[in-house]
Amino acid sequence: xxxxxxxxxxxxxxxxxxxxxxxxxxxxxxxxxxxxxxxxxxxxxxxxxxxxxxxxxxxxxxxxxxxxxxxxxxxxxxxxxxxxxxxxxxxxxxxxxxxxxxxxxxxxxxxxxxxxxxxxxxxxxxxxxxxxxxxxxxxxxxxxxxxxxxxxxxxxxxxxxxxxxxxxxxxxxxxxxxxxxxxxxxxxxxxxxxxxxxxxxxxxxxxxxxxxxxxxxxxxxxxxxxxxxxxxxxxxxxxxxxxxxxxxxxxxxxxxxxxxxxxxxxxxxxxxxxxxxxxxxxxxxxxxxxxxxxxxxxxxxxxxxxxxxxxxxxxxxxxxxxxxxxxxxxxxxxxxxxxxxxxxxxxxxxxxxxxxxxxxxxxxxxxxxxxxxxxxxxxxxxxxxxxxxxxxxxxxxxxxxxxxxxxxxxxxxxxxxxxxxxxxxxxxxxxxxxxxxxxxxxxxx
Amino acid sequence: xxxxxxxxxxxxxxxxxxxxxxxxxxxxxxxxxxxxxxxxxxxxxxxxxxxxxxxxxxxxxxxxxxxxxxxxxxxxxxxxxxxxxxxxxxxxxxxxxxxxxxxxxxxxxxxxxxxx
Numbered sequence: 001x002x003x004x005x006x007x008x009x010x011x012x013x014x015x016x017x018x019x020x021x022x023x024x025x026x027x028x029x030x031x032x033x034x035x036x037x038x039x040x041x042x043x044x045x046x047x048x049x050x051x052x053x054x055x056x057x058x059x060x061x062x063x064x065x066x067x068x069x070x071x072x073x074x075x076x077x078x079x080x081x082x083x084x085x086x087x088x089x090x091x092x093x094x095x096x097x098x099x100x101x102x103x104x105x106x107x108x109x110x111x112x113x114x115x116x117x118x119x120x121x122x123x124x125x126x127x128x129x130x131x132x133x134x135x136x137x138x139x140x141x142x143x144x145x146x147x148x149x150x151x152x153x154x155x156x157x158x159x160x161x162x163x164x165x166x167x168x169x170x171x172x173x174x175x176x177x178x179x180x181x182x183x184x185x186x187x188x189x190x191x192x193x194x195x196x197x198x199x200x201x202x203x204x205x206x207x208x209x210x211x212x213x214x215x216x217x218x219x220x221x222x223x224x225x226x227x228x229x230x231x232x233x234x235x236x237x238x239x240x241x242x243x244x245x246x247x248x249x250x251x252x253x254x255x256x257x258x259x260x261x262x263x264x265x266x267x268x269x270x271x272x273x274x275x276x277x278x279x280x281x282x283x284x285x286x287x288x289x290x291x292x293x294x295x296x297x298x299x300x301x302x303x304x305x306x307x308x309x310x311x312x313x314x315x316x317x318x319x320x321x322x323x324x325x326x327x328x329x330x331x332x333x334x335x336x337x338x339x340x341x342x343x344x345x346x347x348x349x350x351x352x353x354x355x356x357x358x359x360x361x362x363x364x365x366x367x368x369x370x371x372x373x374x375x376x377x378x379x380x381x382x383x384x385x386x387x388x389x390x391x392x393x394x395x396x397x398x399x400x401x402x403x404x405x406x407x408x409x410x411x412x413x414x415x416x417x418x419x420x421x422x423x424x425x426x427x428x429x430x431x432x433x434x435x436x437x438x439x440x441x442x443x444x445x
Numbered sequence: 446x447x448x449x450x451x452x453x454x455x456x457x458x459x460x461x462x463x464x465x466x467x468x469x470x471x472x473x474x475x476x477x478x479x480x481x482x483x484x485x486x487x488x489x490x491x492x493x494x495x496x497x498x499x500x501x502x503x504x505x506x507x508x509x510x511x512x513x514x515x516x517x518x519x520x521x522x523x524x525x526x527x528x529x530x531x532x533x534x535x536x537x538x539x540x541x542x543x544x545x546x547x548x549x550x551x552x553x554x555x556x557x558x559x560x561x
Contacts, residue, residue, distance in 0.1 A: 018558040027558050049557040074560040089505040114505070176502055195502055223498050245498065278478040278488075282497075329473035332480040437559055 008427065009443040010390045012383055014069060016053070017436035019381065029432040031419055035099035035107065038423040041069055041430055042109060043437055044094025048078040050111055050164075052122065066387070067428060069439055073122050075164040078113040090115050096181050098190070100203075108167070110190060114177040117192055119168035119203065127155040173199050173209045180230045186237040193230035193242060200254075212260045213242060213252065228343075229289045236295065243300060247284030249309065267298075267309050269316045279331045279340070287343035292352040293424075299355055301346040304328060306357050306367065321367040321374065324359050326397040326408045339413050350425045358417025361406065362433050363393055379417065379431045379438040389443065 018027065026047025033042050041053040054072035081090040091114055100108040106123040131153040135141055176194035183190045191212070192199050198213035213230075217223055225246040233239035238254045250263035271280065283303035291298045297318075300307050304325060307317035323344075327334060334340040339360075346357040358364045359376075367374045376393045383390055396405040419432040427442030471479070482488060 016559045018561070026555075029559075043557075043559055045557055045559075047557070051557045051559045071560045074557055087506060091505065177504060195498075220499065223502075226498055226501065275472060275474070277472070277474045278481060279474055329477060331474060331477040332484075335481060336484075435558070 010377060010429075010440045011443050012385065012388045012390065012438070013066065013428070013441045014439040015381065015384050015436055016051075016069075016439075023435045027435040029419060029435060029437060030093050030095060031097050032421045032430050032432050032437065033097045033099060033109075034421050034423055034430065035109075036101050036424060038425055038428065040072065040099070040107060041421070041439075042097045042099070043432065044077065044097050044111060046091075046093040048076055048080070048092030048094060048113065050075055050077045050094060050097065050109075050120070067426075067441065073162040073164050075120070077111045077118060077120065077166075078116065081115075095178055098181050098183050100183055101187055103187075110181050110183065112178050112181050112192065115171070115174055117170040117178070117181055117201075118166050119170070120164050121167045122162060122164050125161045125163060126157060126159075128158045129153045130156050168203065168206050170201055170206050170209070173201075179228060182230060182232040182240065184232045184237050185235055189237075191230055191232060191240060193227050195226040198227065198230055198240075198242060198260075210258070212254065212258070214259065214261060228286050231289055231291055231298075234291050234293060234295045241289055241291070241298060243286035243289040245285040246281060247286055247302060249286065249289060249298070249300060251311070265311070265314050267314045267317075269307070279335065282335070282340055283331070288345040290346060290348060292348050293350065294352055297352065299346055299348065301344050301357055303340060303342075303344075306346055306355060308355070308369070319369060321355070321365075323357055323365055324363075324395070326395055330408065334413070337413065339416075342416055343418060344416075345419050347420055347422045349422045349427070354422075356420050356422060356429065358420050358431070360413050360416050361411040362415040362417055363395075364417045364420055364431055377440075379433050379436075379440075381436075384438075387443070390440065 017029075024047075026045060026049075028046040029043055030046055031042075031044040034040070035042070039055050041055070043051050043053075045051075051074045052072045053069035056068050056070055058066050058068065077094055078092040080092045082088070083090060093113055094111050095114065096110075096112050098110045100110070100119075102108075106121050109120050109122070111118055111120060130137060131151050133142075133147060133150055133153075134144070170192070174192065174194040174197070176196050178192055178194045180193040181190060182193075188204075189200055189202050192201065192209075193213075196214065196216040197211055200210040200212045202208075213227070215225070215227065225244045225248075228243045228245055230240060230242040233241075239251065240254070241249055241251045243249045247268065249267040251265040251267070252260035253264045254260060256262070256264060271284075286300045286302050288301040289298060296311060298309050298311065300309065300317075301323075304327060305323055306321045308319040308321075310318045331340060344358050346355060348355055353370050354366055354368050356364060356366045362379045363376050364379065365374060365376050376395070377390045378393050391404075394402075394405045395411070396402065396407045401407050415433060417431055417433060421430045423429065429440050431438045431440065
C-alpha cells in the first residue's frame with residue numbers, strides 16, 4: 001500500500017508449525033493474541049494447548065530489524081470432558097485467549113473453551129537456591145548429626161525456566177457455548193459471553209459470577225438470534241458491546257442497571273427489503289466485534305464485509321469494506337459446504353489506521369482507512385524466504401483472467417484464515433492458517 | 446447494504462421484457478437462492494430461524510435425554526434376543542454409545558507442533 005510516508009511492504013518473517021499437509025485436528029489453530037506490549041504472542045488450538053512465543057529483538061535501531069518470535073512456554077490449558085448429566089461432549093478447543101495487563105514480574109492470561117475459563121500465570125525462574133542446611137544439593141536429606149555448622153543458602157543463576165500454572169478456574173457458569181472473554185479496563189473484572197448470556201466475573205472470585213445479559217426467550221421456539229461476540233470498551237469500564245447473529249450490535253452501560261438486557265445503543269444498518277434473500281440473515285451474522293484502540297470506533301466482521309462504526313452513530317456504519325464480494329454469487333455452494341458459517345475475526349493496527357481480516361485460499365486483506373486503499377496478501381510456504389516481500393494477490397471475477405490472478409473457482413475454501421492479530425505498536429502481524437502461524441513484518445518498520 | 450452491485454429494474458417493465466432480462470435483473474444473491482431452492486425444495490423459508498440456531502446451541506449433545514440413554518442401555522442388554530428382520534436398515538438405536546463404549550477422550554499428550 002502506498003502512502004505519503006512511503007510504501008508499506010509486508011515481508012515474510014517466520015512460520016511456525018508442521019509442513020505436512022496431513023493436519024491432525026488437534027493442531028488446528030483456534031485463537032491468536034498479542035499481549036499488551038507485543039512482546040508475547042499466544043496461540044490456542046483445537047487440542048486445548050496454548051503456545052506462547054516471545055519476541056527477541058535483533059537490534060531495533062537497524063533499518064531492517066528483524067524481530068524473531070521464539071517459543072517461550074507451552075502448556076495444556078483445557079482437556080476434553082464429558083458432562084454425563086447433560087450428555088454433553090465438551091471440546092477442549094481454546095476459543096479465546098486474552099492477556100491481562102502486566103502488574104508484576106509474571107504474565108497472566110485468560111483462556112477459555114466452550115464451558116470453562118481459566119486464569120493462567122506464566123512466570124520465569126532463572127535462579128535456584130543452593131546450600132541448604134538440612135538437604136543435599138540433590139535433595140536427599142542430611143543426617144542431622146552430621147551437621148556441625150550453619151550456612152546461608154544462596155541463589156545461583158540457572159537456565160531460564162518458564163512455568164505456567166492455573167491460578168483460577170471459572171467453571172459452571174455457562175449453559176451454552178462461550179464465544180468471547182474480555183478483560184475490563186479496571187483490570188479487576190472480565191466478561192464471558194455464550195450464545196444467550198453474558199456473565200461478569202471478578203478475577204479473584206471463582207465461585208460467583210453476575211449475569212448481566214440474558215437473551216434467552218421463555219419459549220425456546222421463539223429464539224431468533226444469538227450472541228456472537230462481546231467486548232469491553234478499552235477505557236470506559238462501564239461500557240461493553242455484544243453482537244448478534246442478526247447483524248446488530250448492542251452497547252450496554254452497566255451503570256444503568258444490574259441486568260443490561262435493555263441496551264443503551266443499538267447499532268444496525270437498515271436493509272433494503274427488496275434485496276432480502278434466503279442468505280441475508282446468515283451472511284449478516286457478525287462473527288467478531290472489536291473496539292478501536294482509541295475507543296471511538298468499533299469494527300464488526302460479517303461474512304462478506306468489515307464495517308467500522310462510530311459509537312456516536314447507530315443507524316449505519318461510517319465505513320464498509322468488501323472482503324470478498326465475489327463470493328456473493330457462490331452462496332449456494334458455500335451454504336452446502338457449510339463455509340457460509342465460517343467465523344472470521346478482524347483486528348486493528350496500533351494507531352487504528354488500518355484494519356485486517358482473513359479470507360479463503362490463505363488470503364488475508366488489509367484496509368487502509370486513511371488512504372482508502374486495500375491489499376490482498378497470501379500466507380503460503382511458497383513465499384517464505386526470509387524477508388521476502390509479499391506480492392499483492394488478486395482474485396479474478398470476470399471472464400478474462402490475467403496472469404498472476406486467481407479465479408474464484410480455483411480458490412481453496414479449506415484454506416481459511418479465521419484468526420489474525422496485529423502487534424499493538426509495530427507493524428508486525430500474526431496470521432494463522434489452518435495449522436501454521438505466519439509472522440510478517442513491514443520492511444520499513 | 447452492500448449488495449447493490451446489480452441494477453434493480455422497476456415494476457414498469459413488461460412481463461415479456463422481464464423474463465428476457467431475468468438473468469441481469471436478479472441479484473447474484475437471489476440467483477443463488479433460486480439454485481438452493483431448486484436443489485432442496487423442502488427447505489423452509491426461515492433460514493436464520495429457530496432450527497439453525499437450536500442446532501448451534503445443541504452442539505456436542507450426545508443423547509436426547511436420560512430416557513434415550515436408558516433405552517440404549519436396555520437395547521444393549523437385550524441383544525441376545527432374536528434380532529429384528531435383517532431387511533431393517535434402521536441402525537440408529539444400535540449405534541448410540543454408552544459411557545463404557547465411548548472412546549476415552551484423553552488430552553493430547555503430544556506437544557503442539559507450533560512449539561516444535
